[in-house]
Amino acid sequence: GIITYAIGVGQANESELQLIGGTKERVYYVNNFDALKLLKNRMVQQICSPKACSKLGHTDIVFLIDGSGSIGAGEFVKMKEFMINIVDKVTTGPDHVRIGLIQFSSDPKLEFPLNEYPSEELHELIHKMKQ
Secondary structure (H helix, E strand, O other), rough: OOOOOOOOOOOOHHHHHHHHHHHHHHHHEEEHHHHHHHHHHHHHHHHHOHHHHHHHHEEEEEEEEEOOOOOHHHHHHHHHHHHHHHHHHEOOOOOOOOEEEEEEEOOOOEEEOOOOOOHHHEEEEHOOOOO
16 A cells, blocks of 8 residues: 655645645655754654564655745755655665655656665655755
């Protein structure tokens, strides 16, 4: 099955986040983009619960991020740092966690598909990603 998590920053739409996350336990709110640093450990712990860790070799994580003009350049950098911190906490690869990234604004853009790059390259791709 697919388990989705939703993270809202600032004035995020609560009803949209509830639809994305499915349950209140998988919906997170932070006041600003700086607070994403504090959230990363909770997210990794929840994703890697004892039950989830036993199957972590078969886990896909797809980041869906807002790259629209409503996100400032500094906030965009903080989102990228959040994703890199998550990538650092898991073992990536074909038999482990696979990471993908989609950026949306007026049109969605696939930044990179699942299982395409090892962790080192994911760092570089996320850092180089433009809004």
